Amino acid sequence: MVKPSIPKGTRDFTPETLLKRNYIFDIIRQTFERFGFVPIETPAMENLSTLMGKYGEEGDQLLFKILNSGDFLKQVDLSQDQDYRKVASQICEKGLRYDLTIPFARYVVMHRHEITLPFKRYQIQPVWRADRPQKGRYREFYQCDADVIGSDSLLCEAELMLLYDEVFTRLQLPVRIKINNRKILQGLAETVGCSSMLSDITTAIDKLDKVGTEGVRQELQERFLPQEAIDRIMQYLQLSFAELPAFLANSAAGIQGIAEVTQVMDFLASTPLKNELVADPALARGLNYYTGCIFEVQATQLQIGSIGGGGRYDNLTGTFGMPGISGVGISFGAERIYDVMEQMGLFPEKITKTSAVVLFACFDVAAQRFAMPLAQQLRHAGISVEVYPEPVKIKKQLEYADRRAIPHVVILGSEEMASGLLTVKNMQTGQQQQLTVEALISQLTE
Amino acid sequence: MVKPSIPKGTRDFTPETLLKRNYIFDIIRQTFERFGFVPIETPAMENLSTLMGKYGEEGDQLLFKILNSGDFLKQVDLSQDQDYRKVASQICEKGLRYDLTIPFARYVVMHRHEITLPFKRYQIQPVWRADRPQKGRYREFYQCDADVIGSDSLLCEAELMLLYDEVFTRLQLPVRIKINNRKILQGLAETVGCSSMLSDITTAIDKLDKVGTEGVRQELQERFLPQEAIDRIMQYLQLSFAELPAFLANSAAGIQGIAEVTQVMDFLASTPLKNELVADPALARGLNYYTGCIFEVQATQLQIGSIGGGGRYDNLTGTFGMPGISGVGISFGAERIYDVMEQMGLFPEKITKTSAVVLFACFDVAAQRFAMPLAQQLRHAGISVEVYPEPVKIKKQLEYADRRAIPHVVILGSEEMASGLLTVKNMQTGQQQQLTVEALISQLTE
Numbered sequence: 001m002v003k004p005s006i007p008k009g010t011r012d013f014t015p016e017t018l019l020k021r022n023y024i025f026d027i028i029r030q031t032f033e034r035f036g037f038v039p040i041e042t043p044a045m046e047n048l049s050t051l052m053g054k055y056g057e058e059g060d061q062l063l064f065k066i067l068n069s070g071d072f073l074k075q076v077d078l079s080q081d082q083d084y085r086k087v088a089s090q091i092c093e094k095g096l097r098y099d100l101t102i103p104f105a106r107y108v109v110m111h112r113h114e115i116t117l118p119f120k121r122y123q124i125q126p127v128w129r130a131d132r133p134q135k136g137r138y139r140e141f142y143q144c145d146a147d148v149i150g151s152d153s154l155l156c157e158a159e160l161m162l163l164y165d166e167v168f169t170r171l172q173l174p175v176r177i178k179i180n181n182r183k184i185l186q187g188l189a190e191t192v193g194c195s196s197m198l199s200d201i202t203t204a205i206d207k208l209d210k211v212g213t214e215g216v217r218q219e220l221q222e223r224f225l226p227q228e229a230i231d232r233i234m235q236y237l238q239l240s241f242a243e244l245p246a247f248l249a250n251s252a253a254g255i256q257g258i259a260e261v262t263q264v265m266d267f268l269a270s271t272p273l274k275n276e277l278v279a280d281p282a283l284a285r286g287l288n289y290y291t292g293c294i295f296e297v298q299a300t301q302l303q304i305g306s307i308g309g310g311g312r313y314d315n316l317t318g319t320f321g322m323p324g325i326s327g328v329g330i331s332f333g334a335e336r337i338y339d340v341m342e343q344m345g346l347f348p349e350k351i352t353k354t355s356a357v358v359l360f361a362c363f364d365v366a367a368q369r370f371a372m373p374l375a376q377q378l379r380h381a382g383i384s385v386e387v388y389p390e391p392v393k394i395k396k397q398l399e400y401a402d403r404r405a406i407p408h409v410v411i412l413g414s415e416e417m418a419s420g421l422l423t424v425k426n427m428q429t430g431q432q433q434q435l436t437v438e439a440l441i442s443q444l445t446e
Numbered sequence: 447m448v449k450p451s452i453p454k455g456t457r458d459f460t461p462e463t464l465l466k467r468n469y470i471f472d473i474i475r476q477t478f479e480r481f482g483f484v485p486i487e488t489p490a491m492e493n494l495s496t497l498m499g500k501y502g503e504e505g506d507q508l509l510f511k512i513l514n515s516g517d518f519l520k521q522v523d524l525s526q527d528q529d530y531r532k533v534a535s536q537i538c539e540k541g542l543r544y545d546l547t548i549p550f551a552r553y554v555v556m557h558r559h560e561i562t563l564p565f566k567r568y569q570i571q572p573v574w575r576a577d578r579p580q581k582g583r584y585r586e587f588y589q590c591d592a593d594v595i596g597s598d599s600l601l602c603e604a605e606l607m608l609l610y611d612e613v614f615t616r617l618q619l620p621v622r623i624k625i626n627n628r629k630i631l632q633g634l635a636e637t638v639g640c641s642s643m644l645s646d647i648t649t650a651i652d653k654l655d656k657v658g659t660e661g662v663r664q665e666l667q668e669r670f671l672p673q674e675a676i677d678r679i680m681q682y683l684q685l686s687f688a689e690l691p692a693f694l695a696n697s698a699a700g701i702q703g704i705a706e707v708t709q710v711m712d713f714l715a716s717t718p719l720k721n722e723l724v725a726d727p728a729l730a731r732g733l734n735y736y737t738g739c740i741f742e743v744q745a746t747q748l749q750i751g752s753i754g755g756g757g758r759y760d761n762l763t764g765t766f767g768m769p770g771i772s773g774v775g776i777s778f779g780a781e782r783i784y785d786v787m788e789q790m791g792l793f794p795e796k797i798t799k800t801s802a803v804v805l806f807a808c809f810d811v812a813a814q815r816f817a818m819p820l821a822q823q824l825r826h827a828g829i830s831v832e833v834y835p836e837p838v839k840i841k842k843q844l845e846y847a848d849r850r851a852i853p854h855v856v857i858l859g860s861e862e863m864a865s866g867l868l869t870v871k872n873m874q875t876g877q878q879q880q881l882t883v884e885a886l887i888s889q890l891t892e
Contacts (some may be wrong), residue, residue: 004496004552004766007540010489014560015567018485034825036802036832039464043456043586044490044542044572050450064491065513066536069576073530084519092513094453096490106450107458114460116849117834126490130515140489153835155814161824271819288673320450356482359663368601373717376608379480386482389564389599401620403562 009131009139021338024171024352025124028144028332031167032122035159037146040121042103043092044128052095054102054319062129064139065092070298096128100145101329102317108149109320117150140333149316149327154260157293157312158267160330164297164308165273172346175307176276178296180283181261187254188236191228191247200225201233205284209305211387213237241279260293276300289313292405295330299340307333307340355404356386357444360396363413369415371410374437381441401427408444455577455585467784469797470617471570474590475780477613478568481605483592486567488549490574491540498541500548500765510585512539523736524726542574546591547762547775554595555766563596589782595762595773600706603739603758604713606776610743610754611719613778618792622722622743623755626729627707628757630690631701634682638675638691646671649681653731655751659683687725706739722746735759741776745786753779753786801850803890807843809859816863820856820883827887847873854890 006012013021029039045066052060072091083087090277097103100123108115124144146163148156157243161177168175185205189198204219211219212236239247241261248254261279268277292312300308310330314442317325341347348385357376362372368391375385386406388397394411401409411432421434435443459467475485482859491512498506498593511534518537538593543549546569554561570590579585579642592609594602607623614621631651635644650665657665659680666676685693687707694700707725714723731740738758745753756776764773787793804824806817814837832852840857857878858871867880883887 004555005493006489006496006552006556007491007493010491012489012557013487014557015484015486015851018487022485034828034830036805037467038461038801039459041459042463043452043458044574045453045456045586047451047453050452060585061515064515064544067506067511067513067534069510071530073528073533082519084517087519088513096512106452109450110452111460116846118846120832128490140491148835151763151835155833155835158818159833162818166825264474267815267818270815270821343462355484369713369716372608372713380610382480384480384482387601387605389594389597389601400562400564405489 007058007139009133009137011140019351020342020347021334023339023347024334024341025142025144027170028167029122029336031122031163031170032146033428034166035120035146035163035264037120037122040104040107040123041125042097042100042107042123044097044126046097046103046106048095048108051102053097055098059098061110061423062131063098064096064128064130066094066096067091067092072317073168090269097125098129098141099127100125103319104145104147104423105320108325109317109322112322118148118156119147119150120146122146136336136339138251138335144332144334145329146331147327147329148212149325152326154263154293155267156328157260157264157295160295160310160328161264161268161277162271164295164330165277168275168297171337171341173341174275174300176278176298176300177273178278178280178283178298179264179293180280181257181293182290183253183257183260183292184248184281185257185284187248187251188233189256190251190253192225192232192236194225194229197223197225199288201286202284203286205233205237205282206286207426208237208282210285214268237282239281241281244281255273257292264293285309285311287311289315292327293328300342302323302343304340307330307336309333356384357406358383358385358408358440359401359404359406360385360387360410360412361394361401362388362391363394365412366390367391367412367417374410377437378441378444381445383441383444398425398427410440447521447526453585455583456475456577457584457586463656465561465797466788466793469793470780470783470787471588471590473616473781474613475568475570477609477616478592481566481592481609482611483566483568485633486550486553486569487571488543488546488553488569490543490572492543492549492552492710494535494539494541496552497544497548501544505544508577509544510574510576512540513537514539514543543571543577545573546571546589550591550593551763551766552687554771555763555768558768564594564602565596566592566594568592582782582785584781590778590780591775593773593775595771598772600709600739601713603706603710603741604772606741606756606774607710607714607719607723608717610741610776611723614743615720617781617783617787619787619790620721620746621743622724624724624726624744625707625710625739626726627703627739628736629699629703629706629738630694630727631703631730633694633697634679636699638678638682640671640673640675643669643671645734648730648734649732651679651683652732654683654728654730667847668847683728685727687727699885703738709741718782731755731757733757735761739774748789750782750785750786753782755779756836768786800850802830802857803828803852804831804854804886805843805847805850805852806831806833806836806856806858807840807847809840810837813837813858813860813863817856817858820868823892824887827891829887829890844871849872859863 031162075405078088124139126142128140164177185202186198189195189201200223204216208216244258283296290311291314294311297304297308312328314326362368362371371387378385407427409425424435489834522536523606572586572588574586631648632644635641635647646669650662654662670875729742736757737760740757742752743754758774760772808814808817817833821833853873855871870881871878
C-alpha cells in the first residue's frame, strides 16, 4: 500500500489555517462590496484557445492542460517523432485558469449585452500554474481582484487607494501604498532619448527592489541603452515626485502622467489614508498592459515583496475582438498577506479557535436526550455547540474539550436533569457555575 | 477572430446568480458551524493514484486528467498502437477532484496525527466530472459535505437530521427527510433467502422513485432473483416502518437496523423537526459503502429527485491503509437546491440586489471631491456605496442607478455643498428628502 500524498506545490488546508485564510478573504470581500463591487465566478477550466498566447511563451508552458475525455488518441498521428507541444495541442482542448484577468476579459465579451458600464466586478478564486514550487510559491493559489471597467475617471484610482487602505487597516497590517504612472515612465524614456525602449526601461526599473540601483544599471546595459541615457535614468531614480515636473518638462506624456497622479491625490485630500500613500517615480510594475496609474503595496514592518498591486489598462478585451474597454484594477496577494500576518501574530485569538463554544458532556444516554433540545436552543441563539456523541467517562469528554480548545463544557447528569440548572465548567479557569440555559445564553452572547 | 466560449458543462456565474448561490452556501456553512463542524479544503488536483479505482470503472473514465508538465512524451513509447487508457496513465499523474469523500479519506490518513477523534469536518468545494452535460448536470459543480468520524453513536445521526431540518427551515424550503438502515435491507435479503444478492436488491430498490414498483420487479428479474423472493420484496415495499418487526422477525441484522432507526427517532423525541421525518423501508441509496443508517431529502412541493443524502459507513480510509475509521455523513445537493428555490421563488428580494445601496451622483469634480469623505462615512457604517466616477449629466447617473437597481441616490451640487444637507432620492418612490449624512445613515441602518 502506497502512502497517499498530494501533488507537489498544492496544499491541504486544516481547519485552523482555513479559518485564518477566511478571515482575510472575508475582510477583502466585505470591503469590495462596501465599495460597490459585485462578485463573479468563472469556471476552473477554460478553453486553451482562450488562454494560449496571453501570458507570453513562458506562461503557455506553465498552463496546466487537461486531457480530452474518451479516446483522445483517435484523431492523432503519433507514428513519427513529434514535438510534445504540438501533441499537447492535439490531445488537450482545455486548461486550468492561470489568472483572473483573461477569464474576466472573456467574461466581459461573452456577457457584454447584460453588463451595465461602468462595471465594478470582484473575483476571489484559485488559479493554477505549473511553476517550480518553492517557499511561498504554490501551484494552486488564490487571487483576489477588483476592477472598474468602462470609466476613465481618476476617481476610480482614488477609490481603489481608499479600498487598499481600508482592507489593511481592518487587518491591522501597516502598509506603504506606492503610486506612479506609466506615462511618467514614458516621459522618462522620451526625456532620455529612448522612446522605443520603454518596455526595456520598465522591466529594468521593476527589478530595483530586488537588485538595487547597480543591478538596474547592469540590466540597462545588457539591454543596450546608450550610456548617457543610463546615467540620466540613474539620476531619475533618485528623484522625489515633486522634482519630476522639472525633469520631464519636455515630455507631454510625462506632464500628463504627473497631472494624473496629482489628481488622484487631490481626490483623496479630504479623506486622508491611515496608511502611507507615496507617489514613487521608481515604481514600474512588470506587466506590459498598464497604460496609466500603477500601484503597489508593501508591508512596512517586514521585507516580503509586494502584497498587492494593480493599475490602469487601455484595452482589456481587444484580444477577444472587442476593442475600447479600458479600466483599472487592483489585486491582493492573499498568500503573502497570510504569511506576513502569521509572522507578525496579527490573527485575532477569536478566529484561531477551530471549535464549538460549548460542549455538552453527558453521563448517559438519558442525559444526551435531555441535552438535545438545550443544544438546539443555544444554536438558535447563534452559539456553536457540540454534544459529545458517546456517554463515556466525563473525564474523557473534558479531555476532548481541552484538546479542541472548547471554552465551556455543560456537564449533564441526573442532578441537572432534575433541577433544570446546568453545571457549566469554564475550561480556562476551571470554575463551575450553576446556570439556567437562558442565563448561559445571555452570558455567551453579551 | 474566434468568438470566445467556455468548455461545455461549465458555467460563468453572474453577480445575480452568485449572490443567490452564496445565500444557500452561507446558510449551509453557518449551520455546519453551529453544530460544531469545522472546515477543511483540499487541492483541486489529486494524484491519480489517489483517485483511480475508487469510483468504479465508469468513474475512472469520468476523471479529468491533467497532462504532465514539460516534455510529457519523453519516457513514452508511442511508436506502436496503444490503448488510450494506458497512454493516459503514462502522460498524466494528476486529476481533478471527482468528489469530496476520497480527498477527505486521503486527508484523514495524511493528517491522522493532528486529528482529535471524534472529528467533525465540513467541506464546500467544486468537483469535476467528464459526464455528458445535460439539464441540471454540469462538469463543474459544488458539493457540500459534513461528516463525523470516529464515533458509532447514533446521536450523530440524530444531530445530522436536526442539521438538515435547520438548513431547509432557514431556506424556507419544505422537505421530507427519509431515513432507513442498510441492516434493514440486509434483513430483507436474508428474509427472502437471497443474502448474497444484497447489492442487487439495493440497486433495484434505489430506482423505485424513477421506475416504479413494476420497474423494480423487472430489474430484480433481470438480476435473476427467484420469483418467490421477488414477490416477497414487492410485498416489503408496501410496508410501513411499524410493520417491519414482524416481517424481519427472523433476521438479527434486520432487528438491529430497526433498533438503530428507532434510537435515532428517540434522540429526536424532545426536539421535533419542522420538516417531515419519515422512516421509509423503501429507501435504499445507490452507494455501496453505506453500512448503517441512510438518509435522503426531497422537496415536498416539486418533483426534482433528491436534494440531499448520506449515511453511515464502516471503513472510510481502508483503501489508504488505515482501517477502522467509521463515520456518518450528509451532503447537500446545492445545484438542485438552487433550481428548486429559483422555481419556487424562494430567494429573498434583498439578496437578489446586485448593487450598492447608495449612489452619489455629482454635478462636477468639486462635488465628487466633496462626496469622497461622505461615502467613506457611510461605508464605515456598513453601507455599500458607489460614487459615480464621471461628472456627467445627473439624468445619466440616475439611469445607471435605475439599471443597477440602486435604491438611494444622493445628488450633490453646489447647493448641497454649501448647506451640508444631502438631497437623497428614493429611486422606488421618486421622492426626495434633505438629510444630514448622519440622518441618512440612521435611516439606512435602522
